[in-house]
Amino acid sequence: MEVEKVEEKNISILIAEDDEFIRDIYNRIFSMNGYTVILATNGMEALEKLEDITPDLILLDIMMPYQNGKEVFKKIKQDERLKAVPVVFLTNVSAQDDLEQELLDQADKYLIKAHFTPKEVLEEVIPLIKK
DSSP, X not given: OOOOOOOSOOOEEEEEXXXXXXXXXXXXXXXXXXXXXXXXXXXXHHHHHHTTOOOSEEEEOSSOXXXXXXXXXXXXXXXXXXXXXXXXXXXXXXXXXXXXXXXXXXSSEXXXXXXXXXXXXXXXXXXXXXX
């Protein structure tokens, strides 16, 4: 699948990832393809940024300090302004039990980082953007 660059649509993507190297890679791949990227280094920072913006897509790591991705996801889905925003869990963690799997199944997509290149992640999530 060929990824089309976005021209002047001003589509924004919030990436919440505590690993600086991974965060930088995803920032570059989305930015190079015309997306506006907002970065958060932990769950608390992601929620703070979401107070001021409504992105078109949220990429959310599960294992983050201060508030993990599952906690952030629950808060997003309880917020009337944000609950329709597509959320993709991008992680190397698999579900530990049925309750956790149920939560992961509520996300728009669940991707294991080690199974996808950054370009493949881009290709997987772009169809979720509703603009």
